[in-house]
Amino acid sequence: MEQSKLRVAMLSTGEEVLHGDITDTNAAWLSSRCFEEGFALHRRITVGDSLDDIAIELVRCSQVSDVVIVNGGLGPTTDDLTTEAMAMAMDVDLELNNHWLTELKNRFERNGKTMPKSNIKQAMLPEGAELVDNPVGSACGFAAYLNECLFFFTPGVPSEFKQMFDNEILPRLQSRYPNSQKREVQRLYTFGFSESLLNDKLASLSLPEGFELGYRSALPFIELKVFSPKQHSEISLVTDAVRNILGDRIVGDGIPMLTNVGSLLRHHGVTLALAEKFSGGYLANWLSEDDDTRDALLQAWVLSESALNAEGDYNPLASVLAMATAARENSGAGIGLACGDLDAGRVSLGLSTAVGDWGIIVKPRRNQSLNDLRCYAATMLLDLLRRYLEGQDMFSDIASLVTLESLHIPAEELDA
Template sequence: MKLEMICTGEEVLAGQIVDTNAAWFASTMMEHGIECQRRVTVGDRLEDLVSVFEERSHHADIILVNGGLGPTSDDLSTEAMAITKGEVLVENSVWRERLEDWFTRNGRVMAASNLKQALLPASALMIDNPVGTACGFAVKHNRAWFFFTPGVPFEFKQMVVEQFIPFVKQHFNITGDVALRKYLTLGQGESALADELEKIELPEGTTLGYRSSMPHIEIKLFARGKMAIAQLDKVEAQIRFLLGNALVADEKKSLAEEIHSLLVGTGLTLSVAESCTGGMIASQLIDFPGSSSYLDHGLVTYSNESKVKVLGVKPETLDDHGAVSIATVEEMAKGVRAILDSDYALATSGIAGPGGGTDEKPVGTVAIALATKGGVYSQMIRLPRRSRDLVRSLSTAVAFDMLRRELLGEAVIIDYGSIGRFKK
């Protein structure tokens, strides 16, 4: 079975918004053993939509079309499919009633333009949208089934899970002989990782892929076919050995997600004091539901005065060593941990740039500390020639990895390769 996706919208094509739907869709389908073999992005132009629908209908078995089902003049997916099929648009009475009921229940007056969302190609099968005003629909043309969904992410994702995947399984024989494993790395560039992993003699049907999502590089191990899947554990063991300290998580999108999984439900607690990272550590953790069970507080102590008055950093420490120093960041970590007697505390202080550096402490110099009930670990890292955002995100990742390693009983301070360190 050949699965493809067509993404519509001028804002997607022009790069005004990032198409997160496509990435989520491909990943979700892979979890069900189905590879998305091609993705096409097309703007809101009727002739382009018709051309793409016709052309791909001869090559794919099923095509998910995302977007263009709204009530406005630039929502053209339904009309384009009708033209492609050579059919008229017919009002679907079931969906019209649903629309009228939805607006009545929500105390709103339905605009005349919303009736456009009840028009479907004559041969189309209506697909329910339980959380929005645009119904989906499915229609067969040449070789392919086209399955239309709205572009609103919340609506799209629910329809994929509740309608699209069952539709695929109903119409096609899904063998599921595809497997994917993902490994998150930190501190090594893509080329360096590839050079190291090229030492592995991959079995037939097995491939390695790389995705840069700074501050991480994600490595993807694909296996296609039962023989390749049977050898995944052997290949993974070689990957783990060769990656060493660069490997920081499995099947996670970020180190924040890894820390969340290690802390949630354990009864352990964490406090955070941030200067150069400006709340990034705490913000990444509270993206995950349940983080309140372990995150006591996150403080952004940006000024020296706040470090002294809020965290108890000694004025003479700042005078003698400066805000970006091992001494200061250790006192920050101990101070924030002591407020609620948290089990762990992280602290950062650095020069994110583009200005503010000196010969002794250039831009990209960051001090990070991890305080525990038994002591404090700290290091100064060097991130030259990085953007301000990357200095902050890399510093956040290193802080998370220090905590991760402590939670797993591993050495907290390590060499990351491309991330330099000041020696104490």
């Protein structure tokens, strides 16, 4: 079967997934893996823990898809109904798989336990089904046909599901459909663009056959993905063309912004100090998520916001640069970063070094929650740091923010 005609679907089961009690990370992961391996999904479906509903959906999937990967509902409890539903859809009985029953008993015995009777349910499979091994969990997977559609059944535990797909299901798909075209993806993380502006900038880009652009917006970044056939000769040419269009708005090339900044700090051997008012420790917590940024951060202060002077002589840029300088000098760090007060929707940000200081005041273009504005303020500070370390222009237009004022004070003026 030609890859262009192969229809692959995913069916997720479980009330907790259907009602949003948990995020279906398995579905997102499988969509990405299948796309990269040349088996792009044509649909995803979620159904609750109802025997009839699952059985009906299995039949419906078999009528419109060639391959269906079913996730969840293989456990030992009464609400795990997927196996029984497949037997109902196939109009066959459940039968005991003695191999898996023995395997389960041995696993429990190796841990010094006796297998509960409820686990016998996990060794019951529809007649004619092929067992799919699960080396790390009690729920075996299985494969079966319904209306000439090939089904794979997998447990919902992410670590088990991912291992089973990569080690058991994917090799079966590759063997059965050898003409599938693997995909590569180059990831560029941007800050400062809106999706519409990013799309407009790239609209004139001519892509070779088999190439696609994808966008993923996750506040405050937009991740641009360049999809291409595996090892295509023009991958680097296309990606370089995209880089040239995006310019200094790329905050991470193949890696997220924080990882990029951490690598820059390590490369330059630079240390940091941080003082935050409005951002309230947002950036300090963020920096702790990466080994390199955490190692570079010598000290971080979270300060209460000031009672702003009603007389009008309060200078937010001077204040935030004084904070950044004090943080740097008091800690002995190479760079000081500071986030000032929130004043009538405006936030002041500053970066201090031995060769000069940079400050900026921004406000949101439209209403934002305080948490979103804190996120943008912390990202602006991190971007100032990135621009300084990369030797870029320090100030750039940000789609979601308005720059009210910016200031650069060279070292010679600081010493004057």
